[in-house]
Structure formats: C-alpha cells, structure tokens
Amino acid sequence: MEEMKSNTVPPVPRVGVVVFVLKGKSVLLGRRRSSIGDSTFALPGGHLEFGESFEECGAREVKEETGLELGKAEYLTVTNNLFLEEPKPAHYVTIFLRAVLADPNQVPQNLEPHKCDGWDWYDWDKLPQPLFWPLDKMVVISFC
Ligand SMILES: Nc1nc2c([nH]c(=O)n2[C@H]2C[C@H](O)[C@@H](COP(=O)(O)OP(=O)(O)OP(=O)(O)O)O2)c(=O)[nH]1
C-alpha cells in the first residue's frame, strides 16, 4: 500500500494512566523530567500497555517509578489533552485513578531519575507550583 512506503508515521492519540496516591491529606507528586511538561509537578503514571486494565497499568507504573505497592485503585475521571506546543505534538487521553498505599509505612524511591527529580508527599491544600497543566486542569474542573 502507498502509505506503508512512507517513513512518516501519522501521530495517534495515546492513553496515559496516572494515580493520585493518597496518604492522609497528602498526595504524591514529583517534578517531571520530560519533553512534555518538563520541571512541572505531576502524578506518577505512564502509558497503557496492550491488554492492561487501567488499575493494572496504574499499579505497575507507580511500582516502576516509586517502588510503592498500592491498595486497590479506583477510577476517578478522564481528560483529553493536546500537546501541540511540544517539540513533537502529542495527544493523550488521560485516565485518573486514586489509591492508598498497601502498607502506609512505605517510602517512595526515585526509581527513574531521568524522568523525575524525586517523589514527595504534598498537602492537598498546598499543592506545589507549577502543576503539570493536564493535572492542574483536572484539579480545577473536579475540585474547585
Ligand atoms: N505521569 C503523568 N502523566 C500525565 C499526567 N497528566 C497527564 O495528562 N499525563 C499524560 C501525559 C504523559 O505524557 C502521559 C504518560 O505519562 P508519562 O509521560 O509519565 O509516561 P512514562 O514515560 O512514564 O511512560 P512509560 O514509557 O513508562 O509507559 O500521561 C500526570 O499528572 N502525570
């Protein structure tokens, strides 16, 4: 087919799954190191892989990025995000989950330091700035 000969793959939307990991009144955030949203505070999460449930993906990404084991994750909401200003345009459908820790004494580790400056707990009433804009949009729409 003609389009198969081309080396330029047309962009497609991807699915991101991110998790509000909650501990008392605090939520886990880390400063991103990425071409998308560099140096803004974001939730742990990543790309949905073929065949995964949202909850499996959220638990896997949180474990890979922070070492934390989650209790049961619950669906919160979904947003549709276009990153047209980025070096490479991207489109994410982002699934937001929430979960508490399986064992509340676990301490987050920065297991992917090329993607994040480090994880910390932030009081829900005093979230750090700037938030990654899709997260900011979701918080404003859902909670303000
Ligand atoms: N991590 C994260 N991603 C978010 C948030 N909000 C949001 O729309 N996304 C979207 C845009 C991200 O590019 C996309 C995928 O997450 P990511 O950028 O952390 O992906 P990743 O490198 O960890 O993915 P992976 O290769 O490990 O699967 O999800 C958020 O608060 N945190």
Ligand SMILES: [Mg+2]
């Ligand atoms: Mg990630």
